[in-house]
Amino acid sequence: MTTPLSTIQNQVPSDVIDLGLGDPSLSLLPLDLIREAAQARLSQADNSFLQYGAEQGDGHFRLALANFLTKGYGFEVSPESIFVTNGISNALDVICTLFTKAGDTIFVEEPTYFLALRIFADHQLNVLSIDTDESGLVIESLEEKLAEFRPKFLYLIPTFQNPTGTTMPQEQRERIVQLAKEYDFIIVADEVYHLLNYTSYAPTPPKSFAAYIDAENVISLGSFSKILAPGLRIGWLQAHSEKIERFKTCGLLDSSGGLNPFTSAITRGVIESGGLDNNIKKLINIYRSRLHVMNSALQEQLPDIEYIVPHGGYFFWLRLPEKTDAKELRKSAQIFKVDFRPGTLFSSRDGLKNQIRLCFVHYEEGEIREGILRLKECLNKAA
Ligand SMILES: Cc1ncc(COP(=O)(O)O)c(C=O)c1O
DSSP states (O other): OOOOOOOOOSSTTOOOETTOOOOOOOEEEEHHHHHHHHHHTTTTSGGGGOOBBBBBOOOHHHHHHHHHHHHHHHHOOOOGGGEEEEEEEHHHHHHHHHHOOOOOOEEEEEEEHHHHHHHHHHHOOEEEEEEEEEEEEEEHHHHHHHHHHHSSSEEOSSSSSSTTOOOOOOOHHHHHHHHHHHHHHHHHEEEETTOOOOOOSSSSSSSSSSGGGSSSEEEEESSSSTTTTTGOOOEEOOHHHHHHHHHHHHHHHHHBBBSSSHHHHHHHHHHHHTHHHHHHHHHHHHHHHHHHHHHHHHHHOOOOOEEEOOOOOOOEEOOTTOOOOOHHHHHHHHHEEEEOEEEEGGGGGSSOOTTTEESSOOOOHHHHHHHHHHHHHHHHOOO
């Protein structure tokens, strides 16, 4: 809900617990960290970040980010392989602009991030979905579709997926990279949740797709939205030098210069001071605890509902009784002052009617418990 004077995208009435919302809590957005980095940067004589920026993105920022990712991803990341974006949404839009035309076919997971589907719709792409299971994309289903269609790209959320929370094992990633070579399509890996890992994967979940960019047709997308603050509108993509060249030389950048030089200059300070590492550690501790609270509340209140416990990211994906229509249920949820996202939103086939997405990061622990209690009451009434 927005009003003429709104500053934020999703304003939930204060008496409603919207467990569907995939935004960080306002109280966890680190104003002090950003203020310190901004003050430090704005008090320097160098004002170059107020000029049109270098097309690939601020070089100092890319260097700081490459060092950060080398640690976070557990393999060497070069600043030359990074292109700065306004976030993943922007990266998806630019990828569609540069590598597709209206009517082209692309593949997505079933289910997938519903707002990516909106971007693909703006580009009038023909979206076909590939089955997934508890370990992500089903390779046989991909192979079957490839026998019939030639996609321009395959959009994947390989780690702590939105909405299912699942993570694709390493062998599957490698097989998809082989298939992309064989069938000449681009892999667009949206790795927005990769660094939000709450369990014992060491040091990180299976390797980011950024490890495969030498394969030329792999693009890995990252963002500061979930590890720092979405309002910064800053992210990055990693790709082979030929792809980077294509991004750097596109018409948009010819006119605008590199994306977001001002925010890059400030975010660089947050990385270099160690503030980003600390912020991620803090988020991981809080989110791990919220995940456990939601899991126990679900087990206590809704013991018959099926789901897989996520190891990271933001979401639980629940399978309600077969006959449930989650869209209809959402209407009666209003009476109980609780909300969620129905599965059909994430489907490219109008399926997943009895599934729902819950987010465990947005609310504090007491509100999560209360939200699950309200969900139970709502389900009891519907039964
Ligand atoms: C899978 C996925 N991709 C992309 C985004 C948006 O990323 P950004 O804020 O970097 O545009 C989100 C946010 O919820 C997401 O869940």
